Amino acid sequence: MNKLLLKGSSACLGIVKGKVKIISDANSQNIEKGDILVTEMTTPRYIHLIKNAGAIVTDIGGMLCHAAIVSREFNIPCIVGTEKATTTLKDGQIVIVNANEGKVYEE
Numbered sequence: 001m002n003k004l005l006l007k008g009s010s011a012c013l014g015i016v017k018g019k020v021k022i023i024s025d026a027n028s029q030n031i032e033k034g035d036i037l038v039t040e041m042t043t044p045r046y047i048h049l050i051k052n053a054g055a056i057v058t059d060i061g062g063m064l065c066h067a068a069i070v071s072r073e074f075n076i077p078c079i080v081g082t083e084k085a086t087t088t089l090k091d092g093q094i095v096i097v098n099a100n101e102g103k104v105y106e107e
Contacts, residue, residue: 002105011068014077055097
């Protein structure tokens with residue numbers, strides 16, 4: 001059984017396994033197709049990153065936050081409001097994002 005790392009609110013359903021990419025500034029970084037975008041919150045400046053993301057996990061936000069709305073628009077699994085995704089997850093770590101349950105598991 002995989003270890004539970006985080007809980008949050010499901011904004012767009014789906015289950016994805018991928019590599020964590022922690023993003024603190026949308027302008028200075030990029031992600032590869034299928035990476036798990038982990039950030040405090042998203043803004044419109046993150047769209048170029050979101051388009052490549054396999055899933056989105058944020059520290060803050062609810063059902064009407066930017067990440068939640070955009071994830072539904074692009075049909076990308078998304079968990080918001082975890083409170084500590086950027087400090088719990090490590091860059092390059094392989095995780096399973098189960099947005100059906102609002103949980104992130106260690107692979």
